[in-house]
Amino acid sequence: MYHSKITGLGFYVPDNVVTNDDLSKIIETNDEWIQERTGIQERRHIIPGKDTTTSMGVKAAEIAIKRSGLDKHDIDFIVFATLSPDYYFPGPGVLVQRDLGLKTIGALDVRNQCSGFIYALSVADQYIKTGMYKNILVIGSEVHSSGLDMTSRGRGVSVIFGDGAGAAVLSREEDLTKGILSTHLHAEGQYAEELILKAPGMGGRWVSDILADNDPDDESYFPHMNGQFVFKNAVVRFSEVINEGLEANNLQVADIDMLIPHQANLRISQFIQNKFKLRDDQVFNNIQKYGNTTAASIPIALTEAWELGKIKSGDTVVLAAFGSGFTWASAIIKW
Known part of the structure; x- marks a missing residue:
């Protein structure tokens, strides 16, 4: 029996900062209204053609793998959580495997929206605990901006969401008091x-x-x-x-x-x-x-x-x- 331990973390957000004032120029809203209801001051939106759900996940993953001290070929499995895949199918897990240049390891996509990363973490944790895999890459990545109603009709939802990605490497831990x-x-x-x-x-x-x-x-x-x-x-x-x-x-x-x-x-x-x-x-x-x-x-x-x-x-x-x-x-x- 093993535990799984987070050995590397990384995140990536687009360069394009969108403030509440920026949104107020295209939507009937204002900074005070947004902050009072959500606490949000700004968010990141992708620049079309530069970032995708997969590419952001890859960038976050590269940072996490480097910090874990592992070689990318030490990764045994990928679990990718998103509600905004690049394609209707296939999911982004296989695209990460391709873009990172990994071996023909398995890739699993998780569709549990806001709970997706913890669900993905739980799946990875079980695989490691049972001894099936030793090092698993877990990613959460989203592109919301291209799918929002950026008009006053949709302001109750559209002001809330932003784009970005985060990743963690889970590795086998024999000390059952850790991880x-x-x-x-x-x-x-x-x-x-x-x-x-x-x-x-x-x-x-x-x-x-x-x-x-x-x-x-x-x-x-x-x-x-x-x-x-x-x-x-x-x-x-x-x-x-x-x-x-x-x-x-x-x-x-x-x-x-x-x-x-x-x-x-x-x-x-x-x-x-x-x-x-x-x-x-x-x-x-x-x-x-x-x-x-x-x-x-x-x-x-x-x-x-x-x-x-x-x-x-x-x-x-x-x-x-x-x-x-x-x-x-x-x-x-x-x-």
């Missing part, structure tokens, strides 16, 4: 339509239908979110899954050295921080700079917190996420 102690995954599909992108989809409106109708009022291919309903469910599920992870490892809230929540909305993170009575130095948020990058948000935040020296050897680190599906998850890590 990923446990992961906890949940879903509640009855609320799938409360946070959804309906089209194109094989069970509904496909590309040919959209093109044939040419309906400017068709919103099915833009994200829909029932914001208040999502918020109310998020704060409950965040709390539950954090407590579940702590209880599984006989830990108390006081044992948390760093909580990295999915960067969905700063107000959700602040609610959870207040509920658990955590100090500012026990919670890391960077949604102010990057917006909600869905599956990329936790690895970006985790990497940045580590780079800033906010995570040290021996720390208890908690990851938690909630999002479309609904799905939610947590991971408890002894650094």
